[in-house]
Amino acid sequence: MAKIEQKLQAAVVSGVFALPSPVRRLLAGKPIRLDDQELALDAQLLLKLQKLAGQEGLSATTPEAARIAMSNAPVRNGSMPGVVVAERTIPAEHGSLPARIYRPRELTETGPLLVFLHGGGWVIGDVDTHDDLCRFLAKHAGIRVLSVDYRLAPEHRFPAAFEDSLAAYRWAVDNAAELGSSADAIAIGGDSAGGNLAASVALHATREGAQKPVFQLLLYPATDATARRRSRDLFGNGGFLLTDHDMTWFMDHYEPDVDKRADPRLSPLLAEDHGDLPTAYVVTCGFDPLRDEGEAYARVLADAGVPVIARRFSDLIHGFANLRPVSQRFEEALFEIVGTTRAALELTKKP
Structure with missing residues (x-):
């Protein structure tokens, strides 16, 4: 029923x-x-x-x-022709992570791979809720996409989601050839809480001296769990999908200890050093409580010398990428995102 x-x-x-x-x-x-x-x-x-x-x-x-x-949202599409999809399992310390890899049917040569981390406030969402978005990214950016199911709160609190995301990225690097890519062509990305995880993984991989991502795609990311910015006051109670109550509810489930929220694995904006991080494409929305912290992160990266593409869709709301099937405007924005992503990844290719 x-x-x-x-x-x-x-x-x-x-x-x-x-x-x-x-x-x-x-x-x-x-x-x-x-x-x-x-x-x-x-x-x-x-x-x-x-x-x-x-x-x-x-x-x-x-x-x-x-x-x-x-899961029951009526805006999900359910299919997209021209994309080959396969289920995968990623080993992790606690067991294994379900994952799904997407490839444009015509793509047979080695190329970039985007490890994608879904949004949902670290509490909701999975590979199914973001299936349409990942299909769209793969097909229209012309890349492989590996979507990862990390553990959710409150059953698994911080830093569980981060640890799973990092494990998935490391696995993709170690198994790049089998995934149709190479270790130096692995990108990281995500939306909302997934954007937070992607930024944190890029930061951690760079600082530990491992193979860092070649690119980071951050769609309306959460970047600072310690501060309340103007956009949250402007849009948090206006009925713009993501509410002030939602943000508190999600964070209290993921990391209820306020004193631990400044950890860079949760608040990458507060890291001491942002130098040498991968090229970043930071997308924000005009009517989004997270707008200002996403744009603050883009500025911090730029100030540290990181190549940054900062794009605000001033007329859109948080979560629009998952709403693509119902609206031409949402799809137009996504086409711009995949076009920019494709161009950025082309520029990272080694001669």
Whole structure:
């Protein structure tokens, strides 16, 4: 029944977004302008539908309830032609990590591999919730993508997710040839909490003198668990998908000890040294409580001499990459992201 309900909801959402722009504007309401930005019509409409469905954010009464809600989201696509997918298992100290590798069907030669870490506040999300995004990245960036299921909180608190992410990256480096890549062509990336983990893995791998990632793709990352910035006050209680309550709820599950939140494995912005880190593509959204800390991280990297591409999609909301199937605007932004990623990875190739 849950699957049937999900399909019905998806059909309704698709039908609404297929309506002419004036009708969608009528349904969404007057344009929302805040901080010299105007929210995209499709983002506003999606938020209106979410509110009508009684959903105010990403958290829930229990972690399990929040995980089910994310898994049953009606915006997931479910398939994409031209992408070959295979399940993998990554060994780790505590056992093993489920993973999934994606490859464009026409890609047969050795090339870059992106180790992708899903978002979800370290509490929710998995390879299934981010399947569409990883397929899209693989197909349109023309690369292999290895999506990793790390352990979730509160069953496994900090630094479990970081340790699993680092183990997955090291495994990809050690098994690069078997994965269709090479040790010096492994990139790291993720969205939201996954962006936090990707930044932390890049930082740790660089500092330990191991093979560092060739590139880091950070989609609206969390970078500082110790400070409350202006964007959180501006957008945390305005119904923009990720709420102030969500952020507190996620962090309290992942690392309830406030005194430990300055650890660079959780707050990479607070690391003492950001020099020599991999080229970074930092994507932020105008209507996102995490906007300011993501942009602060881009500035810190640039100040340390790291090549940085900083891009704010001023009209979008947190999590838009996972909402691609319902909105042309979200897909346009993703096409820009994959284009920039493809170009950046091309520039990292050795002659």
